[in-house]
Amino acid sequence: MQKNLLALFRILKKSYGSQHWWPANTPFEVAVGAILTQNTSWANVERAIDLLKKAKLLSPKKMFRAPSRILLRCLRPAGFFNIKAKRLKNFLDFLFVEYGGSLKRLFAQPTANLRQKLLNVNGIGPETADSIILYAAEKPIFVVDAYTKRIFSRIGSIRETDSYDQVQGYFMRSLPGKTALFNEFHALIVEHAKRFCRVKPICDPCPLRLHCRFAKHLSTKEQVISTTRLLFGGEEKSRLA
Numbered sequence: 001m002q003k004n005l006l007a008l009f010r011i012l013k014k015s016y017g018s019q020h021w022w023p024a025n026t027p028f029e030v031a032v033g034a035i036l037t038q039n040t041s042w043a044n045v046e047r048a049i050d051l052l053k054k055a056k057l058l059s060p061k062k063m064f065r066a067p068s069r070i071l072l073r074c075l076r077p078a079g080f081f082n083i084k085a086k087r088l089k090n091f092l093d094f095l096f097v098e099y100g101g102s103l104k105r106l107f108a109q110p111t112a113n114l115r116q117k118l119l120n121v122n123g124i125g126p127e128t129a130d131s132i133i134l135y136a137a138e139k140p141i142f143v144v145d146a147y148t149k150r151i152f153s154r155i156g157s158i159r160e161t162d163s164y165d166q167v168q169g170y171f172m173r174s175l176p177g178k179t180a181l182f183n184e185f186h187a188l189i190v191e192h193a194k195r196f197c198r199v200k201p202i203c204d205p206c207p208l209r210l211h212c213r214f215a216k217h218l219s220t221k222e223q224v225i226s227t228t229r230l231l232f233g234g235e236e237k238s239r240l241a
Contacts, residue, residue, distance in 0.1 A: 005174045008155075008211060009181070012188040015207040016195075019187035022135035024049075027103050029058050030136035034128050035087050040079040047077035060101045064092045087123030094121045107137035115141070126164045134186070140179045142171040143186045147193035154197065154214035 024030045029049065036045045049058070051074035057063045063071065068085065075081040075088075092101075098117075099105040107114065111133060118129035130143045144167045153160040158167050175181060196206040203215040 005157075005171065005185075008208060009175075009185050009188065011207050011211075012192055013184065016188055016191050019184060019191060021183065021187035021190075022131075024135075026058065027107070027136040028060055031091070031103070031132045032058065032063075032088065034131040034135070035091060035124070036075070036078045036084055037131075038080075038084070038087075038125075038128060044077050044079055048075050048081075051075075051077065060092060060095055060103065063088065064096055064101065083123075090122045091124065103136070107139075111139045111141060114139070126168075130168075134179065134182055138179050140177045140182055142168050142175070142182045144168045144171070145186075145190070147189050147197070148186070150199075151189060151193055151197045151208075154201070154212055155208065156213035 022030050022033065024033055032052070033045055033049060036048055052058050052063075055066075055070060055074055057066050057071065057074065071085050071088070072081055075085050078084055094117075095101055095103070095106060106117070109117070114133055114137060115129055118124050118132060119126065124132075127143060127145055130141050133139050133141045134143055144164050148171075149158065149160060149162070149167060152158045152167070153162075158170055162170075171182075171185075175185070192208070196202045197208075201214070203209055203212070203218055206212070206215060209215045
């Protein structure tokens with residue numbers, strides 16, 4: 001049985017407020033951030049973005065023409081900077097060869113075509129492509145990340161072993177296909193995972209606790225342990241914990 005995703009969305013929004021994500025000034029900055037954020041924290045990406053801004057490289061033409069040594073120096077805070085510089089170059093090569101460097105022309109395509117084009121660029125996977133489509137092109141597609149799978153497999157809406165496409169399909173079938181909704185929901189998921197639904201979750205104050213199968217199971221286990229302590233003076237604790 002599918003959970004009421006809109007009800008969960010409303011709980012998260014009431015708990016955390018609007019997230020105003022993605023934090024960027026231009027669509028190109030969004031695309032660069034989406035590529036850089038692979039395997040690193042957003043704080044590190046922000047440091048790299050700041051250096052790119054100071055070097056005046058945050059436009060397709062300027063970054064495309066930038067000497068490699070300057071680009072590498074700016075990308076260093078993002079980690080794996082040699083790999084990420086190559087991925088950015090792959091994206092820029094594609095953008096200039098096929099669209100004359102114009103994001104507007106690239107984003108004018110139907111969503112399915114745009115997604116396939118981005119996935120054909122070496123170094124851009126589904127999460128990065130969908131982040132560019134949702135946040136830069138402003139087209140309705142749901143971005144799935146590790147936080148999404150963690151939270152909703154614990155709730156019981158999906159399985160932890162489900163593929164990216166299976167999880168994305170679940171969300172897109174269950175929600176109205178609105179860009180603003182997909183944007184806000186994904187941002188709220190990230191915030192919730194950072195605050196409560198961590199690798200080692202903090203379940204007691206979690207706003208989704210009453211809707212979460214994992215938390216209910218944990219609560220039942222805690223009750224058994226509590227009762228056992230009362231009956232046996234704590235001697236069963238190690239066996240049940």
